[in-house]
Amino acid sequence: MTAGVPRLVEVRQNVLKRNDLLARALRERFARAGVYVVSLVSSPGAGKTALLEQLLTVLRGRYRVAALVGDLATDNDAERLARSQAPVKQITTGTVCHLDAEMVERALEDWDLAGLDLLFIENVGNLVCPASYDLGESLRCVLMSVTEGEDKPRKYPTIFHGSDLAVLTKIDLAAAVEFDRGAAEASIQAVRPGMPVVTASARRPDGTAALLAFLEARLVEARPSAS
């Protein structure tokens, strides 16, 4: 070989291979333990924690539920969620703008997954960065509050495209902010044709009924023996 002339060697690998492998291992572990894992992504302030608090409170009577909650700093969210009496663990990411599979794995180290039916993972509030990181979840829910503007999906197509369910939150405020549900749905369907959409309000006692029905149907599908 002539010195100084570089050789080109094909290596074909996903850049986030390490995360993908960890996520795959997590997914297999979740399946073995029979736990259905739901992650929540949204912009900051869309209402992930409020929604999760209500979900945990309602579901706790029927299922063994728990939650991991990611934030850059503070464990305020974990404290809020702990009011539901469900097991909750905070993942503080420091400066990192997203959760990754390794953080989830580490957070679950001392947990007995076989003792759970449902595990929620609340991602850091961010509609960009979490899109690239598989956490091994069974279902990714993207939340969008009615105060955010109906065209949010078109501004952040990657995360909407990579999600399995869209939840329109703070629906109790829809009239006050003149929320156009048709336009929001059209925006969601434009970036992710066929995406199921439900509405939710964490301020009304039955505000999460549609979401609960969706999750329970998926749970039954995933584990036919559990129902």
Next chain:
Amino acid sequence: MHELSVAVSLVELAWGEGERLGGRVSAVHIRLGALSGVEKDALRFSYEVACQDTPLAGSELRIEDVPLLVYCPTCAVDRVLDSAQFLSCGICGTPTPEVRAGRELELVALELES
């Protein structure tokens, strides 16, 4: 900005492959999809930062853009889309949920100097 995390993963991966193959890595070739969620300029900047104090310092990052390719069930062909904002066929307007390419965030090749 998660491009720095992505760049660190890329440098670690290329570093490891470079050591395995033998030789100094002078360039890293990647494919970047329009729907990868990674912004090209931010990745270029982050790559330089991530290379500092590693054997890849000074190496070049070569990015091949991968356009968004979807399947149109009505036309029964693959179509390239200019934007991820409307996943529908540019000719007939049918929604196109099936993405054939465009999610790539892939290390493709290394240029190695012996």
